[in-house]
Amino acid sequence: MRKLILIVSTALLAGCATSDELGPAGDGPVIALVNGAGATVGGVQAEPRTRGSYIRVAVEGLPPGDHGLHLHAVGRCDGPAFQSAGGHWNPAGKQHGHLNPAGQHAGDLPNLTVSTNGRGAINFLATGGALNDADGTALVVHAKPDDYKTDPSGNSGDRIACAVISPAQ
Template structure:
């Protein structure tokens, strides 16, 4: 069979195109050495607040114990629009009114808890919600404990910052034996310290029920 010159040239070109095809397709293949782009949705999920809208770095919890080491509740400090909000829940404490304060040092050495230092007072103000030149950043209303030994209190710490609360030596939540008169320096005649907890970043170990 005789193949014309034109047909032979076309055949030659077809075989050349077939030979180049793998090279051409390889140029469009993704570069395996280039790492995949980071998924922004994953980063956003890791940095997202919890269900209460609070970032982990904006929460501190103190697990409160009595002088004999028994659990007595917890205090939780969170940040809301720049304000430090404190929520206190106690159990197993004597019924009645009790002075409660944030103290300046995160130490709770039983039985007297004197290691917690004085009230948290970065502005060097006078003690008490009723003091004309008050109040300490750690001052709070009295906690009312019911006949079952339970009590709750929520309050905005006036003049407080979360950075100050969680400084190098942290701070402590202290419950006193008697009511705070809210005007007498340095602690409102609120008596002995009967329970104490050190503020730490994170969640409470246990929350009173009921």
């Protein structure tokens, strides 16, 4: 477990941004990303920025391929299916996906690519507003890629990993 946290922390810190908007990497705590059995499969950092939150995700041990990645409305990750996280974070009442003319949810994020060795990492700016509302937010990894248009979840399949971004972070 310590080895995985060290690997995840190193991967997260390696994705440092250089723009003034994003600022230096590594300021926030690493939040455990867990699978349906409760095992740690990666880590997440979420750091407030002027226009949203800069998020870093690193995973190890997930199936290879592209996976939908979304912010969900409730900061709970009760396994094995993570239904406790609710629907996508959608404070503006939009439809799903940046390719949907009526979209997009604030919680719609880019797909996470996992290589054949089970590792993947992604960094991005989530611009939908503050993630640290009263009940927190959940970052969920899905089994299949998001098609960026089909409401409500982009046909991204089951929820296979989850991390809670709590109000204190």
